Amino acid sequence: MSEKIYVWLLKLYPSRFRRDYGSSAIQLFRDRLKAERGIFQLCQFWFDVISDLAISVPREHLRRSAAEPSMPGSFRISEEAVSAMTKREAVIPAFVVGSAVVLGLTIAWLGDSNHVLLFVAYVPLVILAMGQFRSIGKVEKHWHSYQLTLGANGLHLMQDGRECSLLRSEILKVHEDQHGLSAIGIRGYSQSEVLSVEYRQARDRLVSIPMPAGLTSYEQIREQILQWTGRISQRRSLWLKELKPLACAVSLAPAMLLVRSVPWLAIVAVIYCGTVLLAIALHVARPPRDSGLAQQGLNVPPPAYMWRRLKRLFRYPPMLVLFFLPIARVVLPR
Amino acid sequence: MPKRKLDPLPSAAFHILLALAGEDLHGYAIMRQVEQQTGGRMRLGPGTLYGSLKTLLEAKLIQELEDRPDVDGTEERRRYYHLTSAGLKIVRSEAEGLADTLRVARAKRVLRGAHV
Numbered sequence: 001m002s003e004k005i006y007v008w009l010l011k012l013y014p015s016r017f018r019r020d021y022g023s024s025a026i027q028l029f030r031d032r033l034k035a036e037r038g039i040f041q042l043c044q045f046w047f048d049v050i051s052d053l054a055i056s057v058p059r060e061h062l063r064r065s066a067a068e069p070s071m072p073g074s075f076r077i078s079e080e081a082v083s084a085m086t087k088r089e090a091v092i093p094a095f096v097v098g099s100a101v102v103l104g105l106t107i108a109w110l111g112d113s114n115h116v117l118l119f120v121a122y123v124p125l126v127i128l129a130m131g132q133f134r135s136i137g138k139v140e141k142h143w144h145s146y147q148l149t150l151g152a153n154g155l156h157l158m159q160d161g162r163e164c165s166l167l168r169s170e171i172l173k174v175h176e177d178q179h180g181l182s183a184i185g186i187r188g189y190s191q192s193e194v195l196s197v198e199y200r201q202a203r204d205r206l207v208s209i210p211m212p213a214g215l216t217s218y219e220q221i222r223e224q225i226l227q228w229t230g231r232i233s234q235r236r237s238l239w240l241k242e243l244k245p246l247a248c249a250v251s252l253a254p255a256m257l258l259v260r261s262v263p264w265l266a267i268v269a270v271i272y273c274g275t276v277l278l279a280i281a282l283h284v285a286r287p288p289r290d291s292g293l294a295q296q297g298l299n300v301p302p303p304a305y306m307w308r309r310l311k312r313l314f315r316y317p318p319m320l321v322l323f324f325l326p327i328a329r330v331v332l333p334r
Numbered sequence: 335m336p337k338r339k340l341d342p343l344p345s346a347a348f349h350i351l352l353a354l355a356g357e358d359l360h361g362y363a364i365m366r367q368v369e370q371q372t373g374g375r376m377r378l379g380p381g382t383l384y385g386s387l388k389t390l391l392e393a394k395l396i397q398e399l400e401d402r403p404d405v406d407g408t409e410e411r412r413r414y415y416h417l418t419s420a421g422l423k424i425v426r427s428e429a430e431g432l433a434d435t436l437r438v439a440r441a442k443r444v445l446r447g448a449h450v
Contacts, residue, residue: 013381020388024361024413025380031362052379060385 002033002046009053015141017060074149075221081214082143088179090139094132101129148211150221155183157209166207168228176232180212181222284309343428346386349376351395351417351425358399360412361387387415395421 006029010022029049036045061083077085105126142160149156154167170185187205211221226232284306343351346368353359353367364387365378378386390396399414417425439445 017385017388021380021384025384027412028361028365028380028383032365048377048379052381056379056381056385060381 003030006049009049011137012053012057013060015137016144074147075216076148077143077146077212078214078216081212082140084214085143085179085212086136086140090132090136094129094136097132098129101126143212146212148209148215148221150224155209155225164207164209166209170207171225171229174225174229174232175235176222177235178213180210180215180218181225181232182211183209183225280310280313283313343424344386346376346378346382347390347395348425348428350378350383350386350390351421352429354396354415354417355422355425358414358416360414362412364415390421391415393420394418395424 003026007026010018010025013022032045036042145158145160147158149158154165154170156165157163166183166185166187169190170187171183172186172191173184175182175184185207186202187207189202189205211218215221222232349368349372350364352371353364356367359367361380361383365383369377387396391398395418396415397418399416436445
C-alpha cells in the first residue's frame with residue numbers, strides 16, 4: 001500500500017525525471033521501507049518522504065537540463081518554455097474547467113433542485129475535468145520531445161516520434177505572436193504553384209511547424225526564416241490556446257442560474273440555447289483563416305470546411321454538455 | 335551551466351561525492367553511507383538523492399557504471415555510480431575548505447569537547 005502511494009506521488013515529478021530515475025526511486029523507497037521497523041520509525045520515514053517531495057519536486061520542475069546531444073543545426077525547447085507551454089495548453093484549461101465543475105457542484109448542492117439528477121448531468125464535466133488534468137503530463141511530454149532542425153533548404157520537425165519537413169520554397173506564410181513563430185506550407189507545392197492546388201489535396205498536404213519562443217537560438221531561426229520568406233506577419237494570440245474549455249466553463253453560469261430562477265426558466269433557456277446556436281453557426285460559417293490558404297487565394301469550398309467543423313464540434317464532449325445541460329435542467333423534475 | 339549549479343557545492347552533493355570516494359555504490363548504499371558519515375543528521379530521500387545524482391552526472395563529477403557489480407545475484411537492476419577524477423578534485427577542495435574553517439574554529443576556541 002505504501003509503495004502504491006509513493007508510486008502515485010512520483011507523478012508529481014516531471015516526466016523526464018520519472019523516466020530516468022522513477023524505478024530507482026521506487027527501489028530506494030522499497031529498501032528504506034523494509035529497513036524501518038515500528039510505528040515511530042515508520043512515521044519518521046513518511047515525514048522524510050513528504051519533506052523530500054516538498055523540496056525536490058519544485059526543484060526538478062525548475063531544473064534547466066544540460067544540452068542534450070543533438071545534430072548540428074537542431075534545436076530543443078528550454079525547461080522554462082516547456083513549463084510555459086504546458087501551463088497555457090493544459091494547466092490553465094484544467095484549472096478553469098475544474099473550478100467551474102467544483103463551483104457548479106457546490107451551487108447544485110445548495111440549490112433546491114433534484115440533487116441526484118443534476119449531479120448526473122454534471123458527471124460528463126467531472127470526467128472532462130479529470131481528462132484535462134491527466135493531459136498535463138502528455139502535453140509536457142509532447143513539448144519535451146520537440147526537436148527542430150534548421151537546414152539550408154528548409155525546416156525539419158521531430159516530435160512524439162513523428163517527423164515533418166517543409167522546404168523553404170514551400171513556406172506560404174509565417175505568423176509570429178507572443179508565443180513564437182508558426183510556419184505554414186503545402187508539402188510538394190511551391191508558392192507559385194499553390195493556386196493550382198485542389199482544396200482536398202491542400203488539406204491533406206498542409207503542414208504547420210510551430211517554433212515556440214523558448215526554443216534555443218530562436219532569434220537565429222527567426223532571422224533565417226525572415227531571409228527565406230521576406231515577411232513575418234505579426235498577431236496577438238489569446239492567453240489560452242483554445243477557448244473551448246473556457247466556453248464550457250462559462251456555459252455553466254446559466255445552468256447554475258436555472259437551479260433557482262423558476263419563473264424565468266423558459267426565457268433564460270431559450271436565450272441561452274439561442275446564443276449557443278448562434279455562436280456555433282458563426283464558428284462553423286467563418287472562412288478558414290488560420291491555414292493561410294485563403295490569403296493565398298486558394299479556392300476553399302464552404303460546405304467542406306463547414307461540415308468538418310460541425311462534425312468536430314459535436315465530437316467534442318464539452319460542446320454536447322454546453323448545449324444539453326441547460327435543456328436537461330429544464331426537463332428535470334424538481 | 336551545470337558547473338554554475340554546483341558553485342557552491344550543495345551539502346547533499348558534497349556528502350554523495352564523499353560517500354563515493356571510498357567505493358562505487360548504488361542509490362540505497364549511498365543514502366546509508368551519507369546517513370552514517372553525518373551521524374544520522376542527513377537522511378537523503380529518493381527525490382533529493384536522484385536529483386543530486388543527476389546534477390553530478392551532468393557535471394561529469396560522477397559516472398554511472400556500465401558494468402554493474404553483481405554482489406549477491408539479485409542486484410542486476412541497481413545502478414552503480416563511480417566518482418570521476420573531476421569529482422575527486424572537487425570533493426578534495428571542498429574538504430580542504432572545511433578543514434580550514436575547522437582550524438579557524440579551533441583557533442577561536444569555538445569548538446568544545448572531542449572536536450578540540
